[in-house]
Amino acid sequence: MRIAGRRPVTALRDAVRWSDERLPPGVRSVAGLLLMAGGVLGFLPILGFWMLPLGLALVALDIPVLRRRLLNWLERAGADRERAR
DSSP: OOBTTBOHHHHHHHHHHHHHHHSOHHHHHHHHHHHHHHHHTTTSSSOOTTHHHHHHHHHHTTSHHHHHHHHHHHHHHHHHHHHHO
């Protein structure tokens, strides 16, 4: 499965990095909640179920314990992918 020519974990990692660098914490949480709400309505044409994990990741960036776990998981997933090549 590919998202814009990239694997889903790579796309998620890039989105999380971008939001971590450019969005303030309050905006990240609101955007994450809106993405999760849109993900619940994923059966509609424009919205998709892809919005749910991205929203969870954005909200996790604002919770210290979850932030550490998310960033570690994304790092390990990227390292595993590099080793597989």
